[in-house]
Amino acid sequence: MSIAVSTSTDKIIVDKSRSHRNKAVSKTVRATRQRLQTGSSAPSGFDREMLLLYIDSVLHGAIALPVLIALIAAVGIYLSSEPGILAWALMMLSAHAVTIFLARKAKREDIVVEKVAVWRRRFLAGQTLMGLCWAIFSLQDCASCGPVASGLFQGTVLFIALAATAMGTFLLRNALFYTFVPVIVALAFSSLTAGDPIHFGLTGILSLSLVFLAFMTDRMNRANVHILSVQSEKDDLIAELEVAKSMSDEARRRAEEANLAKSRFLASMSHELRTPLNAILGFSEVMSSEVLGPLNNPTYKEYTVDIHRSGEHLLNLINEILDLSRIEAGKYELNEEAVHLVDIAEDCIGMVQLRARGKNIAITPQVEQGMPAVWVDEKALRQVTLNLLSNAVKFTPSGGEISVKVGWTAGGGQYLSIRDNGPGIPEEEIPIVLSAFGQGSIAIKSAEQGTGLGLPIVQAILAKHNGEFILRSKLREGTEAIAILPPRRVLQSLPPVEDAPSPARRRKSFA
Incomplete structure (x- = not known):
């Protein structure tokens, strides 16, 4: 049987054409990390x-110095x-130009x-x-003065x-010295030749100020380098x-x-997988x-029973896989209608x-009466209830008890609770049990192993209904599975609207 697969679903899972992008991205990340680790805070960087x-x-302060020179010339x-x-x-204006x-x-x-040193000089x-x-x-x-x-x-x-000058040139290292060392030399020469005490004092104070401001400009220069770093x-x-986000995306x-390709493939294989199984089962x-006609060999009859049982098991397995695949592929549509959660629970019980009587298990229903209908997919909700009840019967030992409750939540929704007194699930295994194909240690040791898809399907169906699934369990005490439907799914019954009385009836009533 040939299977036609559309180009939209036949996708290459590993796209080898993007391998060169990953190499470039990895190279960029390594280079960036090495740059960060080695550091680039040195001034030369x-x-x-x-x-x-x-x-x-x-360039921004080009007008400041000419204004200062003009004021100095005017005062002079x-x-x-x-x-x-x-x-x-x-x-001075020519030098500034x-x-x-x-x-x-x-x-x-x-x-x-390469030209930085030249321009700096x-x-x-x-x-x-x-x-x-x-x-x-x-x-x-x-x-004269x-x-x-x-x-x-x-x-x-x-x-x-x-x-x-200190404020304007601190970004250019040593510029203050290059500007005012000639001034200090000229003042010192004038002081030595003329012997003027005023020039002596001016030379000393200006030299100390130059050293102090040179120290401060160096600190400012380093602070700017640190900011750049x-x-x-x-x-x-x-x-x-x-880069990491692009890789993650x-x-x-x-x-x-x-x-998606896997889910689409499994969803499209529904007919092809079920057709031969239906023939085998039939x-x-x-x-x-x-x-x-009779089978003369009784062994053959046992073989046919085994074939039928194995085929049913395989069909159930395929149905669960296909249900989960349709949900993941977005092809699981809800056929919603008004149903009563209590009726569904009683039918599934x-x-x-x-099967429960065969294991001497007592199922005790505890339901609240007079609960209104809920707007849900009846088939899907029945599947949720059957999955939870089947798990409870499967793992409850002989002579055990199962409690089924249907009632109101605190927020105005409805819930279905199924509690058993089986071996329970270790707390660390609950996330495994809730994952697809996940099975706990108790299920693995059990003779009635399943596919590990029942609870994920329950979660997915309730999520489609905007509901919630809670699994509580304690080892050697039992397990409780709770399916919750939100208040928006509850159809509250409204009182009937009375017709307005006619004028004749109103006059008669007044009379």
């Missing part, structure tokens, strides 16, 4: 990033009325790692040029310039998480494809009942009563 930040700060002309301060201001020109050129070129040369201009300012002499006023003016300007590690972690997708039943 972020020279390019720090240089780019410095370039941005230069006001105090001394000498044109030399204007010449210095032009020199050189720095701005270098920053704009570097911004356009997109600096690579260029910016340090620009800062040195600025330092020479500040050194020329420190050598300016104001004869006096040595005290001249020293106060120069000291104030140099301290402001030192602070402004943390940001880089965070980006690497995010990248690794995204791919694995889940392939697992779902494999499970012919074995005809032979065992000797419809076409009658079906297993003969």
